[in-house]
Amino acid sequence: MGMLKTFLFGNKVPLPDAVKRSMKEYQKEGEWTDHFFCKVRTNEGDYYEIIYRGVQNSRGFVKLIIRADGSIPHIDEICQDNFEDVVWIANCTDGSSLFISRTGRKWSKYTVTPYTRIIKLLSRIQGDCWDEMSEDIKEAWQAYYQVAEVYIYEQKVIRECYRNGTKIRKRLFQTHITTLEDCRILERNRKKMVRSAYYQNHVQLKTYEDRKKLLRYLFSHTRWYQLRVWITVLELLHHHSRLLNEKKLTEEDRMEIENNHEKLMDENARMFEGDIDFYKELRLILRNPDGMDENKK
Incomplete structure (x- = not known):
């Protein structure tokens, strides 16, 4: 039963x-x-x-x-x-729990394989071409390397937060009791996941020109007989084409970034738009008496 x-x-x-x-x-x-x-x-x-x-x-x-x-x-x-109050604990626990179980689960499954491959390819370029590179090309190489390095690190953060959040969710569904501390842990893991995912994309966007600079250099300075280097460069071009750049953003994407970049980069900021007007909106849908009307129903 x-x-x-x-x-x-x-x-x-x-x-x-x-x-x-x-x-x-x-x-x-x-x-x-x-x-x-x-x-x-x-x-x-x-x-x-x-x-x-x-x-x-x-x-x-x-x-x-x-x-x-x-x-x-x-x-x-x-x-x-x-x-910190009752309505916030209920709302935040519910929203963060749902986010972790759906979006968090999906994000945690994203593979890092293409990014470990990028690191291997760039390491080959470093071994074959580093001494011939100027300082600005080396900086461009480092920017491309950062894309893979950041993605792998932040993906570890996302997976850890998903595991942590899932443990809390499992306990909540067993005990059916939530507290302010549970709410804070779930919200903290949700925020960290969102920030990590944003930073993965942010680094791709900000390094686009550097990645292009590196690839142009490699195409123009690789000799025709350097077969291994050519194969490496073409594979790096393939990965570059799959990464984010401004041209792939919609107008809605640009507005979202413009409106949310600062708070996504600030660990102490209230992240979600609904948080700002949370109490104002909530009071409109509560049937509890406000003190002036004891029989509000």
Whole structure:
């Protein structure tokens, strides 16, 4: 029976009877209910996040936070604008967990094989041509090398964050309890993954001209009989053509980079656009009383 319930309704925290009664009391005609898969545990106790769907608003849903004893807390208790409260823990845990399980899983599977190959090819060039290169060409070689070096390193970070996040998710689905510390760990791993993926692409974009400079030099200075060097250069050209450059970006891509570059490079910045207006937007969809209206439903 337990496995059947999990299959039909998902692996979620069971709701106490007192919480179910309050949930039904605040439910309106035509709405159906869902709830966050964990209960949120704080120093003040345990809380459950209920979602009412089929609501006639722009989002199509509203939320209600209920204490474990079935009582309804005021908004000021659960929504404190500090990214540490009940509503933030529930929202951040849910969003970060989902990101890690979907996007993080996909990113963690990206292979580093082409980049280890680039390092091997560039090492050949270094062995065959280094003494003849001018300083600016050596710098161009180093820029191309950096692309592979950074990608491999950041891919290790992504995979480590995916493993760390997956461990937390597994525990949350076993205990159905999340805390501020769980939320912070998940968010930290999510941010590190996003920053690593961005930096992988950023380095490719900023080294495009240097990579071209190196390849032009090699094409013009490789002698016709240097067969091994020619094969290496052609393979480097192939990899270069597959890397990012400005011409491959859409206008939307350019706007995203322009708007988000600074905060993606700043480890202390709030990264996600939804974080900025999180509390303003959330207050519009909470059914909890705000203190002025004790019977808000």
